[in-house]
Amino acid sequence: MNGQQNPALEGRRTALVTGGARGLGAEICRQLAGQGLQVLVAARRREAAEEVCRAIGPAAVPLALDVTSAESVTEAVREALERFGTIDVLVNNAGVSLDGSRTALDLDDGILRATLDTNLVGAWRMAEAVVPGMVRAGYGRLVNVTSGYGSLALMDSGRHPTYRVSKTALNALTRMLAADLAGTGVLVNSADPGWTRTGMGGPAAPRGPELGADTPVWLATLPEGDTTTGGVFAERKPLPW
Numbered sequence: 017m018n019g020q021q022n023p024a025l026e027g028r029r030t031a032l033v034t035g036g037a038r039g040l041g042a043e044i045c046r047q048l049a050g051q052g053l054q055v056l057v058a059a060r061r062r063e064a065a066e067e068v069c070r071a072i073g074p075a076a077v078p079l080a081l082d083v084t085s086a087e088s089v090t091e092a093v094r095e096a097l098e099r100f101g102t103i104d105v106l107v108n109n110a111g112v113s114l115d116g117s118r119t120a121l122d123l124d125d126g127i128l129r130a131t132l133d134t135n136l137v138g139a140w141r142m143a144e145a146v147v148p149g150m151v152r153a154g155y156g157r158l159v160n161v162t163s164g165y166g167s168l169a170l171m172d173s174g175r176h177p178t179y180r181v182s183k184t185a186l187n188a189l190t191r192m193l194a195a196d197l198a199g200t201g202v203l204v205n206s207a208d209p210g211w212t213r214t215g216m217g218g219p220a221a222p223r224g225p226e227l228g229a230d231t232p233v234w235l236a237t238l239p240e241g242d243t244t245t246g247g248v249f250a251e252r253k254p255l256p257w
Contacts, residue, residue: 031053168257
């Protein structure tokens with residue numbers, strides 16, 4: 017990530033979206049840019065992020081970032097802060113679903129570790145790297161992209177066990193961070209986009225990315241003075257979990 021900030025974008029808040037190079041993440045980036053934010057499109061492959069940025073325009077900047085690597089997270093956040101000074105919004109969108117039709121009695125250690133490393137630990141790494149700067153600034157919006165599959169209240173199947181457990185744990189992380197950050201101006205919430213037509217959701221999903229991105233973007237742009245924090249939301253409404 018080279019060069020200086022576009023003068024036309026000075027004064028805008030800056031959002032970092034992980035997994036921003038395709039599907040839901042790319043749409044979240046597009047909508048945030050449309051609402052006037054400077055957006056860091058973060059992806060493991062910079063070339064993929066660059067393609068999304070070309071489609072969005074000058075409000076989007078590519079950022080190479082692998083949430084499963086602590087070194088990559090540290091370096092990417094350092095680059096972003098050197099260029100923009102602050103990261104005001106973090107959307108932890110990067111995620112994987114690897115266990116297919118497996119059940120809770122069919123554990124694969126490798127799949128479990130890989131799923132948790134991206135869906136839970138990756139989001140945790142990002143929060144650890146970004147939130148201290150938000151606290152110093154007295155403003156921040158952290159959105160963890162979750163799933164209804166992580167709801168204990170709606171847990172009616174043992175299918176996709178590692179994915180479900182990872183999202184349940186991500187919701188717990190949301191609640192813990194929100195409690196730790198109470199009164200700092202940093203709001204932390206989870207957003208369930210619903211079953212969305214993406215590479216993960218598949219072509220049969222009933223919702224397009226535009227609708228799937230609505231709740232994450234809403235939470236990422238809660239106005240100053242709002243106190244909504246520690247919640248899990250779907251379609252902008254609290255989700256039992």
